[in-house]
Each structure stands twice: as C-alpha cells, then as structure tokens.
Amino acid sequence: MKIQSVLLGSFTNCYFLIDEQTNHMAIVDPGFEAQKVIRMAKGFEVDYVLLTxxxxxxxSAAGEVLAATGAKLAAHKAALEELIHPSASVSGLFGSRAPDPLTPDVLLxxxxxxxxxxxxxxxxxxxxxxxxxCCYICGDVIFSGDILFQGDVGRTDLPGGSYPTLLQSLQKLKKLPGDYRVFPGHGPETTLEAERRHNSYMNQVDYDSFD
Structure with a gap:
C-alpha cells in the first residue's frame, strides 16, 4: 500500500490510496484542480473516488475526475442531500462557485x-x-477529512456542524485499538497516538450528549 498526497487549491489535501500489487487506486477528496488529479492518476485503475x-x-473536482477515470463515487449516506444540492456545499459562504451536483454510486x-x-x-x-x-481506514491509515487535524479539529459553526457530535466522533477515533497514520483534509500528517496525547479536543467529553 502506498499513499501519495497532493495539495489542491493551496489548502486542501487530496490523497491517492494505491495498491501496488494490482495498480488499482482510490482518490480521496479531489477538491480542486481536476486536471492535475487526472494526470496523477494516469496509468492506474481508479476504483473509487472517496469523499470524507x-x-x-x-x-469540486470530483465530477471531472469521475468522468475521466470511470471510477465510482462513494460517500456516507448522510452526505447525500448535501451532494445533490450544491448550495449545501458552503461554497457561497466563501465566495466560491458551487460544485456540480453529485450522486454517489455507493452510499456507505x-x-x-x-x-x-x-x-x-x-x-x-x-x-x-x-x-x-466519514473517515476511511485502510490498514494502519486513517483519512480523517476535517474531523481531526494535527493538534486541532474541524470547525462546527457551518450548517450541519455540531460540537457535541464532533466530540463523540473524536472519542470513537480515540478508542480505536493501536496506532494509525492520520491523513487529514488540511495540514500535515499526524498519528492517532500523537493526537491522543497532545490534542486537547480528543480529551474533552460532552457528557450531556450521552444517554
């Protein structure tokens, strides 16, 4: 297994999960610069585009990447409404063009x-x-999207965000057995054990959110 990363749009991490035995791969979060992603995927059989x-x-680049590679699109079922209604992508809050609607082939x-x-x-x-x-786990690797960063977490003040819910998700990650390499949606790679030890958010629990 090989992980290749590329920074797109100057601030979003996209990852290539490569099976070196079979030359198959998955692309995680192609946010921008579709042609760059397509060039980097050339020569591989792209099985999936995985959205965190x-x-x-x-x-934003997923539609072009899917069309060029023939990959299937996979996302958690709770993201479906946001994917088919581009206004929910929060692009308008940042002055960016709304992405094209996307319909996953696989709802996870x-x-x-x-x-x-x-x-x-x-x-x-x-x-x-x-x-x-949705985080994706493969072997000793976690693609954490915007839930967990090095020393930080994703913001919760956008539509659909919830700080108590995020804390519960962090506890879910914290309780995974063993250590993992963590590849976040923004910023540098880290490890789960480093975040267990040093990320203050992973050691906060909103007990009121539990039954």
Whole structure:
C-alpha cells in the first residue's frame, strides 16, 4: 500500500490510496484542480473516488475526475442531500462557485467496506464538522477529512456542524485499538497516538450528549 498526497487549491489535501500489487487506486477528496488529479492518476485503475464530506473544497473536482477515470463515487449516506444540492456545499459562504451536483454510486453506512484492488477500506461515520463526515481506514491509515487535524479539529459553526457530535466522533477515533497514520483534509500528517496525547479536543467529553 502506498499513499501519495497532493495539495489542491493551496489548502486542501487530496490523497491517492494505491495498491501496488494490482495498480488499482482510490482518490480521496479531489477538491480542486481536476486536471492535475487526472494526470496523477494516469496509468492506474481508479476504483473509487472517496469523499470524507460534501464541502466544496473537498468535492469540486470530483465530477471531472469521475468522468475521466470511470471510477465510482462513494460517500456516507448522510452526505447525500448535501451532494445533490450544491448550495449545501458552503461554497457561497466563501465566495466560491458551487460544485456540480453529485450522486454517489455507493452510499456507505458505518462499518461498510470497499475493495481497492487487494486493499480493504472501511468507512467510519464521524459526524460533527458536517452531517455526512466519514473517515476511511485502510490498514494502519486513517483519512480523517476535517474531523481531526494535527493538534486541532474541524470547525462546527457551518450548517450541519455540531460540537457535541464532533466530540463523540473524536472519542470513537480515540478508542480505536493501536496506532494509525492520520491523513487529514488540511495540514500535515499526524498519528492517532500523537493526537491522543497532545490534542486537547480528543480529551474533552460532552457528557450531556450521552444517554
């Protein structure tokens, strides 16, 4: 397994999850610069475009990438309404053009798995930054979208965000056994163990949000 990262639009991370045994790959969050992503994917069999959530900076290039590669689009089912209604992508709040509507080929639920060549990718539902946040786990790697960053977390003041819900999602990640490399939607790579130790948000619990 190989992970290749590319910074798109100067601030959003896109990732290529590559199965070196089969030359198959998945693309995580093609937010901008579709032609760059398409060039980088040339020579690979692209099985899926995986979306961690439906904000414009993570999905705006997805339509072009899908058309060029023949990949299937996968996202958590809670992101569907945001994907088919581009106004929900929050692009207008940042003065950006709304992305084209997207209809996933695969609507994921918590714990569902996908095959990328010989690799198995597991979906972990982690709402809080938006309604449809989904982390993807493959081996010892987590693609965390905008839920977990190095030393920080995603904002919760946008439509669909919820700070108590985000704290619950962080607890879900914190309780995963062992350590993982964490590839976030923005900023540098980190590890789950480093965030367990040093990220203050992972050590906050909103007990009122639990039954």
């Amino acid at each position: 959530h439906a904000h414009f900076d993570h999905i 639920e918590d714990g569902d798995t996908l095959s990328v060549g010989s690799l198995t990718v597991k979906a972990l539902y982690t709402p809080g930054h938006s309604r449809g946040d």
